[in-house]
Amino acid sequence: MVLKLVDVYKYIGGDVILNRAGLEVGEGEIIVVKGRSGVGKTTLAKIASLLVKPDRGSVYFMGRDVTSINDHERSLIRLSKIGYIDQEYRLLPRLRVYENIELPLALLGYPREARWKIIMKVMELLEIKGLENRFPHELSGGQRQRVAIARALVKKPALIVADEPFSNLDEYSAERVLGVFKEMAKDGTAILITTTEMEAEYGATRYYVLKGGRLYVD
Template structure:
């Protein structure tokens, strides 16, 4: 599903250079549930941005679902993102003036899906995360955990090859965190590849594999017995 070789990323600020990623090799197979961990400044967020085609890299190659995406234009990257990747962020990134249903429909607008099909697929995705009774609400009318479930519904509505989550439980209490991780496990069990950045070891326990970053390099990469909910 994901194969990167020799990925290097250097930031240049104020006359200084900072290597965020140093010749990273990483392969993630279809159907895996992988957590990316590491302290602040370790390179894990840069890695996620590159995997999600949100940031460019200086050297190396990146294959996503069999396609070389190393040198795409911005428009080509946007098309691949919309087709192949579902994103979930710590801050939810919902549109405040839109209803929950309209938020979930949004990726399909960019994919030129018909209005009727958009509605059907959005309702199905919201039902999938247990929010079919909240479709007319707006984001400020629901809880943080419900907002994250809306974000998950929006991320899966285009049936992406891989789901990428950046600190998806960072703003949630422990009970709600378990609810979100249970949904991720169910989606993964259905065959979707899931890659998640987290700084919480107790959250990483619910994934099948942990990749640990430090100082822009992979320090550890191990499979583990997944804790189930």
């Protein structure tokens, strides 16, 4: 099991955002969490990505209890094993597209020539090749979304957590990205997707609905 959340609670400003939430994501699985805006999907995604700690409950990553590990250990796991796709992109404005996508590979010590080949392949898959020298402010919302997705995919993580990854994409681009996710799942990558599309059918392994802080199998 790549990711396992057990009886996770999270409180924000006195409100219960997650209430005994639990889910599992195994190798090669695509798990989709549906929910209306503001129900806690982003909080759940950040806990799954080790960006936020739960107030109660346990988080297991690749069989290890990582609930209480220190921030340095969490950052190392995120860098090498987890690809988090933020719905707000989080691109660095002073870096060009290529440099934004390259960043995790550079931090992991990949040789420059290897980086180039990996990045060009992912950019081609996401149909953003030709944008490598642009800055984020020169891109459309959909292009920024695909750059953020490319940055998460280049290091071939064990787990991809995608927080509403299709929200700024047209239908064609969304299908393209979903196709890339499915191919990665075939290679063993575990994928967790959140969405506000309650009727979404992504060909996933399992669907959950987040309501009242709890996860229900859909």
